[in-house]
Amino acid sequence: MVATTEALAATMAEGPTSHTQNQAVRPANTFGYTREQQIEALYKLREPFKPEEIRYLPRVWCGTCKNSRGQGCQNHRMTKCGKCGSRMPDGGHIDLRFVGHAEATNRLLNVDPFWDWEPLTVDERGLPTLDGYRGLWIRLTVCGMTRLGYGHAGDKTGGDAIKEIIGDAIRNAGMRFGMALDLWTSSDLEIIESGGPSVDEGQESPGERAEQLASGPGRELEKLKAKVNAGWNNVLSCEQNLAEARQKKLLDELVAVGEQQVRVEDLLSNRIATLKAAQGGDTERSAA
Ligand SMILES: [Zn+2]
Ligand SMILES: [Zn+2]
Structure with missing residues (x-):
């Protein structure tokens, strides 16, 4: 087992972004599920x-x-938004979609009544660190398949923060299984960045249409680079x-x-770590 231990140590040394390799060396326990199941x-x-399971941030x-301290601007009047239910500048904000803790738990139970989670590390009292x-x-772990996830609670403190962290981590790990992944890859973010109008659910934005028409090798990468x-x-x-x-x-x-060629995953993972460290952990929309 020497080789395995060394491999694990090596992947751990690379830090949390290397969880896919880390997971690969864990022994598989499929709990009696066949691969097909x-x-x-x-x-x-x-x-x-x-739709009723989706919430808006x-x-x-x-x-x-x-x-404007809640006054809106010339172009955006303050109104109660029909989607998020908050008083917001009409047209000056977007509503990011996410799935709450209860809905995520419900989905996991429906797929695997024996699903479970555990902290990666515990302290001397056995509490998650x-x-x-x-x-x-x-x-x-869902149907004997295990993936890592990460949760945090932003500025919250106390017991509520712990509950938030757990729920957030479960949803984050769930996203690695593809749970609610579509909510993450919607065109919402393009709207933030371009300042364009909101796009209703299920409707195709002009950008998406252009992307479909012009899609070819390298096209997706160019689009991603711009983002x-x-x-x-x-x-x-x-x-x-x-x-x-x-x-x-x-x-x-x-x-x-610069002069270097960097993998997209490494580039973004490092950037996220840097930004989080600078902010002391921003958690908004850590839903997925
Ligand atoms: Zn405005
Ligand atoms: Zn809203």
């Missing part, structure tokens, strides 16, 4: 959530509105771009950074 059940995790994208950003790494540049200073943007890169299988593509 696993695949079938896990596929159910990816099914879209019903408002984000003001208009700079003038942001600085938080990392330097007050976040928690967990293992989520990465636009969202370089925003954790949320970087995380969403990473999710998109994963979905579009662009993680291993190389992009030029």
